[in-house]
Amino acid sequence: MIVSARETWLGRALLVVLMLVTVLPFVSLFVTALHEPGTYPGGLSWPEDPHWENFVLAFQSADMFQLLWSSVLIELGVVPFAVLIATLAGFALGHLAPRGGRIVFIVFLLGLTLPFEGIIVPLYYQMRDLGLLNTRWAIILPLVGLFMPFAVTWMRAHFVNMPQDISEAARVDGATTWQLFWRIHVPLSLPALSSLAILLFLWTWNQFLLAVVLVDDPAKRTMAGALGAFQGQWGTDIPLLCAGSLLILTPTLIVFLVFQRQFVAALLQGSLKG
Template structure:
């Protein structure tokens, strides 16, 4: 066997093992969700006899997953829209507009990436409690924006730094204001990075449990991931229903990644190499 083939197998085998380790939990959960409680108790690892939708219906309606799903969609959509708006404006300003303190401001955003949320969760909870934002949709949207804005600003600044300054100067000579340059030039040119950071922020917000649990304590305003964690205690004796709830929560994220994986990779790559 040639050295090239040996080197290829040394790469393929670990990657195949990693892929199997990633896919197997999803397949196992889908198999458990298709079982009855009796089938699960008898043998949790055997294949389900047939595809059953009863567990999904119970998780969606009886367990309140429909309400949690709607809460997550509303909060994530609003948070991502606000993140893209503020992040793209800040990225344009920090990369193309020269003003005093811009470098220090960018370094501050970069430093904020290294601060774990657990460090600021107590001050955040106190501040939001004093301003009446606890257990409100705007409160959770602002919390997500504050948490993920440094990443958004960093990526957009890195991407916009690679745009030649001559384009900006030409647009200003044509009579565009700063806002006009941002709207007519920077937004269209920044679509790859905007798509990438928007999808990544959507994944971050959708999968979050800690921030949503801190800001939204009531059962009515729970997000989907917090609702899934509550199912574990509510349906501790009905694991197939709990597994169905887990699949309902994971399916939107999985579909989003499958449909936009190329855009995610391309956007992150372009933004990093141009910066």
């Protein structure tokens, strides 16, 4: 298929416009964060005297070290277990094809339509009855369950496209189902696993609703959830609020930039198989 020069330039122009639309909010946050604390900056005007100390003040005021540690603990409680359970379930549904697996898969697909906001009230009472309110478990356990529909669907889509010849050859050599899974399919699934882990990491880090509703102590929330308490303290100080928001966003940007090759590789692998 031959693409004309006009179509090429039109596509590039569209990408530039989309890039500007995506980057502009971050530029606005950054410029606003450099203004004098307590002021109300307008537009994207660069301050005559940039206040770089706003980032230090926001870091100290929000006790970012404690929030960072809390977020890391929640990430360690959510991402590894969610990836492990989703990989086992995806392998079973996508490669082993058990009896009734299609019905189970449909149930997971229905779970994709379930919004967090729709279950937050019953989830609150359930966590209260379990005595887990105001603990990190009130965030970890619901997130593992709520991530399962997408995670299992993601891993099933990968395993369902794995060649059966590989499994048949391993069976002939005497491999058990566990050996087939752990020694053959898991190493071949690293792009899908890494991309799923990246997505779950980003979603967990940016989780706001569950952290605010189920945990009262900001020190036990995710960094995004703790932003609510920071906003309550510095809600009238727009530059400090913008500086704190950028500090909270920075780890997710770093993770995505570092692992973007693995993420793109998994998407391309799925498109080629499809």
